[in-house]
Amino acid sequence: MDVQWELDGLRFNNGIDSDGVEWVVESEIGWSGTSAPRSSRTPKPGGHGSYRGPVYRGERIVELTCWAAADTWEARRRAEHRLAALCSEPGRLYPLLCTEEIGDLTADVELDDVIDPVISRGGYSLRFAIQIAAPDPRKHGAWLASGQIGLPTQPPGGLDATTAGGLDATTVGGLDAGGVGLTGIVSIANTGTAPAAPRITFYGPFTAAPELANVDTGEIIRYTGTLAASEYVVINCDEYTVEGLPPRSVLLGGTLDRGGLLSIIGDWPIVQPGQTATWALRSDDTTAGHVEVELRPAFW
Numbered sequence: 001m002d003v004q005w006e007l008d009g010l011r012f013n014n015g016i017d018s019d020g021v022e023w024v025v026e027s028e029i030g031w032s033g034t035s036a037p038r039s040s041r042t043p044k045p046g047g048h049g050s051y052r053g054p055v056y057r058g059e060r061i062v063e064l065t066c067w068a069a070a071d072t073w074e075a076r077r078r079a080e081h082r083l084a085a086l087c088s089e090p091g092r093l094y095p096l097l098c099t100e101e102i103g104d105l106t107a108d109v110e111l112d113d114v115i116d117p118v119i120s121r122g123g124y125s126l127r128f129a130i131q132i133a134a135p136d137p138r139k140h141g142a143w144l145a146s147g148q149i150g151l152p153t154q155p156p157g158g159l160d161a162t163t164a165g166g167l168d169a170t171t172v173g174g175l176d177a178g179g180v181g182l183t184g185i186v187s188i189a190n191t192g193t194a195p196a197a198p199r200i201t202f203y204g205p206f207t208a209a210p211e212l213a214n215v216d217t218g219e220i221i222r223y224t225g226t227l228a229a230s231e232y233v234v235i236n237c238d239e240y241t242v243e244g245l246p247p248r249s250v251l252l253g254g255t256l257d258r259g260g261l262l263s264i265i266g267d268w269p270i271v272q273p274g275q276t277a278t279w280a281l282r283s284d285d286t287t288a289g290h291v292e293v294e295l296r297p298a299f300w
Contacts (some may be wrong), residue, residue, distance in 0.1 A: 019075050021076070035134075035300075038055065039055050040055070071124070073123050079126060083115050108136060138196075139299045141297040146186045149185070185278060187277065189295075198269050199238075206289040211223070212293075214279055219266030
């Protein structure tokens, strides 16, 4: 299959569009490979070699070599105008979507160089390159969601050692082991090759602070405010902007800053590649609040 691409509503390798133009990515540089490492070696002033520091990944630079073929000169001219307007909003990043053979991956990008199309002989087609930069060098898969998880509950029924003389193994069907209660446990896996940060949403009502505690590390992320039944608070744990949510932000209703009400014991939640993280929902409240944890598997 041809790998398909989409950037700012423009689809490549997807046939002829409604304006009679076929957009094609012929080759790419920077998507399949790694982003450039940022080494920090300092020469030893009085000896051989160097001192080294951590090597981090730099931003990801992607160059797409493309052509577009139109069925009329007018359609080709409209294609030029479309290219000139690509990724033109200065305050945002645009998702670059690549439909690979094993699934969709996205990176949030901005235009990194001019797009200077060359009109081919005959006037019906263009050749051009699109260079884009992703501040976050990772590529991300589709969101995985835990579903809404409530606080632990006591299961109904169960053994009764006192009523009517104590346990009865025969009357009305014998002993009753009780029903199944809620565990308050939420788990989610990172199936990628790079660390991934979750997005956490607490849904009210919570009359006391809700928190998630990592059952393996003991790290805790707590929202110290309260939530009415109709309220929710979204916590973006990533160090990058994710779908409009600022880095490591706490937003009531997805819009109002409540960062001052966040308390963290340990580090911000991160799920390492190939690992499953498990958290326990806790609160002094006994009402019906819920939490949902979402994660995009991340890839280098």
